[in-house]
Amino acid sequence: MSTTRTALVTGATAGIGRAVALQLASDGIHVIAHGRDPERGALLVEEITARGGTARFVTADLADADEVLALAEDAGEVEILVNNAGVYAFTTTPDTTPDSFDRQFAVNTRAPFLLVGALAPAMARRGRGSIVTITSTAATSPAPIGGAYGASKAAVELLTRSWATEFGPSGVRVNGVSPGPVRTAGTTAMLGEHVEVLGRANVRGRIGEPEEIAHVVRFLVDEASAYINGTVVVASGGELSSMPA
Template sequence: MGSVDLTGRVALVTGATSGIGAATAVLLAERGAHVLVAGRDAVRGETVVAAIRTGGGKADFVAADQRDAESARQLAQQAADLGGGRVDILVNSAGIFPFGPTDQTPADDVDAVYDLNVKAPFHLVARLAPAMAERGRGAIVNVSTMVAEYGVAGMALYGSSKAALNLLTKAWTAEFGPRGVRVNAVEPGPTRTEGTAAMGENLDALAAQAPAGRPAAAREIAEAIAYLVSDAASFVQGAVVPVDGGRTAV
């Protein structure tokens, strides 16, 4: 029986200054990990770090915009330095999700979504997974979305970027799995976060389509991520796990 205890592990969580990323950072710290809180907003990042430390956990903030391969290289290097030379766990939670009609989507939005939702995880895994493989151990979780599984009007850009991330999850399993690196993904449904607050009643309407009938709390998504990075999930590889209240099951 695997353990969910993460004591001694170094975990890098991107997009960890708010929402699902912040909830994940807090939970992994509660489980004993040294969490590196990565994000663009230093004030929010330090707030998450302070909350973790107040609770008796270990955390550090790492500034990261993840705009390109060079910024991913810098983030990987800073994380390894803060982690005592290694990163054991990577959670790719940073992402943006502009919605709207395809013909009204600015070209800059297309580039921005793919830069952060697809290219940033790609570059970060390229930097961190080989070292995990050399050590024979590591866990990576990519945060996807339920709308990577089915078509929704207005969500073509966002959904397609996360569908690419789902395929990367499987390809990285084939590439790094034989050397001890487990790569999985979670597909959240509607979740109450700072980022989705602007959706208002639309969030509840979307959530009402699922058997659960309500939006998730960020902590509920974090629990699934924490399981996947732990030894309790030692035989789970290449899985894309719906955490959507049952929406994609019906």
């Protein structure tokens, strides 16, 4: 019987999700990579295969609840779930449309909720499993824009702790990673050459890299972190505001 573990990683074709998929595959974990772009998905699978790993790509619109449930059914029994996919609109409250609000909560909060509901019971029956959700420091740092995004991430952080108490007694660990500013295609497209400015707000004085977040995820799904459950690990470079004067 094969001992290879299987991981479903949402939003795996770019940024943090891509780095997570590559990291897990390099450690011998079979990756089910989710995304919306089949071309990018094929390139990711090709890269993982070239590095000696195994993966397959599945597509789904996480704003559609039926597609989320179909994704869970397609994935089958997995040992690892990484809820990474997310959407954001850094707008003021008056400028946030109902459709934008609903989409952010559908993708950032409801999709992880449905995937955990569909996949965690089988993990619990087997007595093992690990779920990691990528949240954001926006969940705990109020700002004049992006309130809906921050609220959607705050909600999934609470769910993360709730799931840990719900499934923890059955051997399933549920944790989160809360990144600060990270260099991704999204942040680069939004800020262009000014993307480095984001890093000035932390103690390290620089923006994070997707691979650095992927290393934290890898630790949380490994047995080395077996005593960690219901925790959201902040990977932000250290907040300047929290340092003593």
